Amino acid sequence: MIPSQAVHFGLLAVVLLAAKPKTAPPPSLAPLPMLPSVARVKVTAHANMTVVVEEVNLPRGEWKGEALDLHVAFGAPGPPRAIDVHLVPVDDGALEPDDDAVGESVPFDRVPRRPATAHPLLGREAMAGIVLHLRPESMKKALAPGNMAALRIRTAVEGSDADGVVVRLGASRGTPLTLGRIVVGAGTGAPVVARAEARLCGPDADGHLLAVSPKAAHSADAGEAPVAPVLAVRHPSDDLCVRLFH
Numbered sequence: 001m002i003p004s005q006a007v008h009f010g011l012l013a014v015v016l017l018a019a020k021p022k023t024a025p026p027p028s029l030a031p032l033p034m035l036p037s038v039a040r041v042k043v044t045a046h047a048n049m050t051v052v053v054e055e056v057n058l059p060r061g062e063w064k065g066e067a068l069d070l071h072v073a074f075g076a077p078g079p080p081r082a083i084d085v086h087l088v089p090v091d092d093g094a095l096e097p098d099d100d101a102v103g104e105s106v107p108f109d110r111v112p113r114r115p116a117t118a119h120p121l122l123g124r125e126a127m128a129g130i131v132l133h134l135r136p137e138s139m140k141k142a143l144a145p146g147n148m149a150a151l152r153i154r155t156a157v158e159g160s161d162a163d164g165v166v167v168r169l170g171a172s173r174g175t176p177l178t179l180g181r182i183v184v185g186a187g188t189g190a191p192v193v194a195r196a197e198a199r200l201c202g203p204d205a206d207g208h209l210l211a212v213s214p215k216a217a218h219s220a221d222a223g224e225a226p227v228a229p230v231l232a233v234r235h236p237s238d239d240l241c242v243r244l245f246h
Helices: 003-019 136-143
Strands: 037-045 049-059 068-073 082-089 108-111 119-122 129-134 148-158 165-168 179-186 195-201 239-245
Touching: 037 165, 037 239, 049 119, 049 165, 082 129, 082 136, 129 136, 136 148, 179 195, 179 239
Parallel strands: 037 179, 068 119
Antiparallel strands: 037 049, 049 148, 068 129, 082 148, 108 129, 165 239, 195 239
16 A cells, blocks of 8 residues: 555544544433332241332322333342332322232333433432333323322342341432331241331431331330331431341
8 A cells, every 4th residue: 555545544534433423422311200208118027038018109290191210229138039019009098009909010120220211219329229110001090090109019038037128218309208107027927026126227327216017016125215207317328127026
């Protein structure tokens, strides 16, 4: 190749590189169109695992029929053995979904952290978890009875109940999600729960004992009156730590 040809091809390469279209940045995520709240957390001890059911209320708010992706981080002591999520209706005037409500299964993907396209719901952005895909038709059906739906997130985790479980809470627009009721119990064939301890945990958490249902399961050794979860001081970084004793 003669020098003039080398210069020509060099200039052509520069032009082609300059003309290469730049990848557009991902669109900014609009604020979540509703203010969620954690209506109920239920922790049930079984022989070789603990099942956690977390119900998150989703009022209609400013939702206009769009699909929603929501990030839910895994709790502790580790990734769940099994997980399933249902979107269920909440009756008009009710504060939480009916126990017998079945609803529709919600598809999800496991992720190492929150992707830019998913709204944060439970846990922190850097935590591994799942992204829930809420379809518009499913949302419309769940909102029809009372303008509020609930995500029922059921996970089964390894470990004994005395080791405790960490349930992820969350924040929306910088405001901690309201925490409603905490329910504890034992599954079929498991010993009766004699007492329980539920507290907020995290770097800024108020460590007061939280009230649980049934009342007989309150810790007898704490020496303090439990606080209703809805009245507890909350921070965006708080989680819920629950221990059961037989």
